[in-house]
Amino acid sequence: MYVGTLSFDLLLGDVHSLKEKRSVVRPIVAELQRKHGVSAAEVGDQDLHRRARLGLAMVSGDTGHLSDVLDRCERMVAARPEVDLLSVRRRIHGDDD
Template sequence: MFVGICEATFRAEWVSSLKEKRMVVKSLVEKTRHKFNASVAEVDRQEEHKMLVVGFACVSNEKSHAERMLQHILDFMEKSTEAELISAEYEVY
């Protein structure tokens, strides 16, 4: 069994309040969960309204498949929000 985890940091300069940020994060998390059946959550910087840090995980029976899933999820997230992806770190165990 292989577990892939990723932490992606996005910058949303146009967001002006925490309420607006929560709407952006909720939409991104729900879209990603629905499409990929992955575990997804905001994991850091909850009080900074211009920064979004989202973590997600997947499980697979092959390491290469877990890596591909992480990359597909990251690509989807990048296309599904107007926020700019500024960093992403992932690992497969």
Template sequence: MSERGAMLGLCTVELFLPNGHSLKEKRQILHSLKDRLRKLNVSVAEVGDQDLWQKALLGIACVSNERAHVTSVLDQALNVIRGVPTLEVLQSRIELL
């Protein structure tokens, strides 16, 4: 292992759920999505818009000793999210710390 130090990647994703008709339905969709994302060994949480039926703000974090690995994992996470037909990505942002 190299001595480069830890690299933290944070991805925030604003989502629109066009078919969301209740908070219960929204939470079911997000729970399924979060389970799929965790298979990528990331931490994921709903960090905003919890009281809105059709919007969600997710935070996804990844830690590694290599910048390329962090970037790759967060790109994969975004691809998983974009592959969900019941969701629309309004905005996404990746920060490396």
């Protein structure tokens, strides 16, 4: 069994309040969950209206499948025009970790 995680540091575009931030972040989290079957949430920078830190996790028995899904999630977030992807941190843990 393998566990893969991604952490995204995002700069939000034309956002002036925490309410506007939620209207940008929630659809991204929902799409990650719906399209890729991962657990996803906003995990940091909740008090900053132009920054967001998203985290996601996935469990798989195959590292190839795990890497493929994580790659697709990263491409999806990077392609969103309303955010700038500042950094991505990826981790994969196996049974022997």
